[in-house]
Each structure stands twice: as C-alpha cells, then as structure tokens.
Amino acid sequence: MSTITPSHPLTGACFCGAVTYALSAPPVLRAYCHCTQCQRLTGCPFIHTIHFPASAFAWTHDSPVDSFVNPLKPWKTRTRCRACGVTVSSHNSKTDRISVWGPHLARDDSGHILRWAELRPTAHIFYGTRLLDIGDGLGKWEGYEGTSEKIA
Numbered sequence: 001m002s003t004i005t006p007s008h009p010l011t012g013a014c015f016c017g018a019v020t021y022a023l024s025a026p027p028v029l030r031a032y033c034h035c036t037q038c039q040r041l042t043g044c045p046f047i048h049t050i051h052f053p054a055s056a057f058a059w060t061h062d063s064p065v066d067s068f069v070n071p072l073k074p075w076k077t078r079t080r081c082r083a084c085g086v087t088v089s090s091h092n093s094k095t096d097r098i099s100v101w102g103p104h105l106a107r108d109d110s111g112h113i114l115r116w117a118e119l120r121p122t123a124h125i126f127y128g129t130r131l132l133d134i135g136d137g138l139g140k141w142e143g144y145e146g147t148s149e150k151i152a
C-alpha cells in the first residue's frame with residue numbers, strides 16, 4: 001500500500017532547484033520509457049517516468065515556468081525551468097495525468113531516491129525504440145504496460 005498522501009507528499013525539483021513541485025497521491029504508472037520523445041528530450045537512452053493524476057500535482061516555487069508543446073503530440077504540455085532549461089513535467093490532456101521523471105525526485109544523503117518502493121519502475125515501455133537491450137527481469141512492452149504487445 002502506498003504512503004504518498006497530501007500530508008506526506010513526494011517532492012521534486014529541476015536541475016538548478018528554482019522549480020519545485022509536490023505530488024500528493026500514489027502513481028498510476030511507473031516505468032523506464034524508451035520512447036523517441038523521451039530520448040530526444042533527455043539525451044538519454046531511456047528515462048524513469050512516473051505518471052500521477054493531474055489533481056495530485058502542485059508547484060511549490062514562485063518563479064515563472066515555460067510551457068511548450070511538440071506539434072506531433074499536441075495533447076502533451078511540457079513545462080521547464082526558465083533558469084536551467086530542464087523539463088520537469090508533462091501534462092497529458094487526453095488522460096489528465098501528469099508525468100515526472102524519477103531523477104528529479106528528492107533523495108537521501110546517499111543519493112538514493114526517497115520512497116523507492118513506491119516509485120520503482122515495474123516495466124520497460126516503448127521498448128521497440130530502445131537504444132540498448134536491458135537484461136533485467138522487468139517486462140518489456142511495445143507501448144504502455146498492460147495495454148500493448150509484450151515484447152519480452
């Protein structure tokens with residue numbers, strides 16, 4: 001059972017720390033995403049993505065943010081920090097979910113993401129466009145976990 005609640009929220013921040021947010025409900029999806037959009041946006045082969053109901057998300061800083069839309073996926077509005085340029089969230093207007101990336105979440109003194117048991121990826125998604133093969137025990141999916149073809 002998850003423990004992410006309004007009184008015990010999850011917190012995250014951009015690279016420079018000017019933009020911060022809190023999440024007050026458990027995630028609805030947590031996975032390593034290998035899609036080409038995440039690859040282009042992060043410069044990494046895949047990224048730990050975590051989806052929440054949009055109602056659970058709140059900004060916790062004062063500075064203005066920039067929002068942008070990729071014309072190929074106009075239902076997704078991404079938001080980035082004006083100071084460091086890092087994209088910190090994406091809102092999907094089709095599902096009314098917000099996604100954040102695990103590496104931005106709060107960590108302990110050893111550098112480990114807090115509350116990992118609640119956030120740990122359960123699958124690899126959009127694995128068809130992977131840049132490398134992953135040999136862990138998690139399921140590999142063509143699209144989203146459970147609603148697309150399972151590749152491995």
Ligand SMILES: [Zn+2]
Nearest residue numbers: 014016081084
């Ligand atoms: Zn920043």
Ligand SMILES: [Zn+2]
Nearest residue numbers: 033034035038
């Ligand atoms: Zn992706």
